[in-house]
Amino acid sequence: MDKQTQIELEAAAFRRLQKHLMEDRTDVQNIDMMNLAGFCRNCLSRWYQEAANERGIEMTKDEGREAFYGMTMDEWKANFQTDASAAKQAEFKDAFEKNVGKG
Template identity: 45%
Template structure:
């Protein structure tokens, strides 16, 4: 699963007017929500929305967080990614993989 920054934000996007502290608080709430909802598998998030926890980790690094990939994933998952994967991740089904591939096409090459 590959994640890159979506740079297709429209000019004058009202999201850009939200105070950074407010946006950061909302982001932290989203991450903590995902930490709580282990039943929401990354493959299902990718299939439905075209992004997952690993994407969020990539995005914080892309935004300038002084973390390597492993550290960023640990920050998002709440524990080392390998440990999270062993504890919570299930084997992807062919149907999940197909939904993810279709969903990624809708991202227009970026997400």
């Protein structure tokens, strides 16, 4: 497989994952994703932002989130985010530190 085809396939897979998380499975909470898989939609949006920044494209955290989510974080939270239990929040703290770092 040539490099350009590989890039196009990887981009297509990313777009499919994004659609799945943003349209098909809005019921799945970020906190549950982070606790189970060690990443969530916010991680994906941060990786998008970091990739842009590495290429000299200025993009803030909020701009990266809006690009990935297709809406502002406030809109996402209002439409799809539910309250998390204290146990889930504690588990998230550990998962975040393990997978992202101290924050």
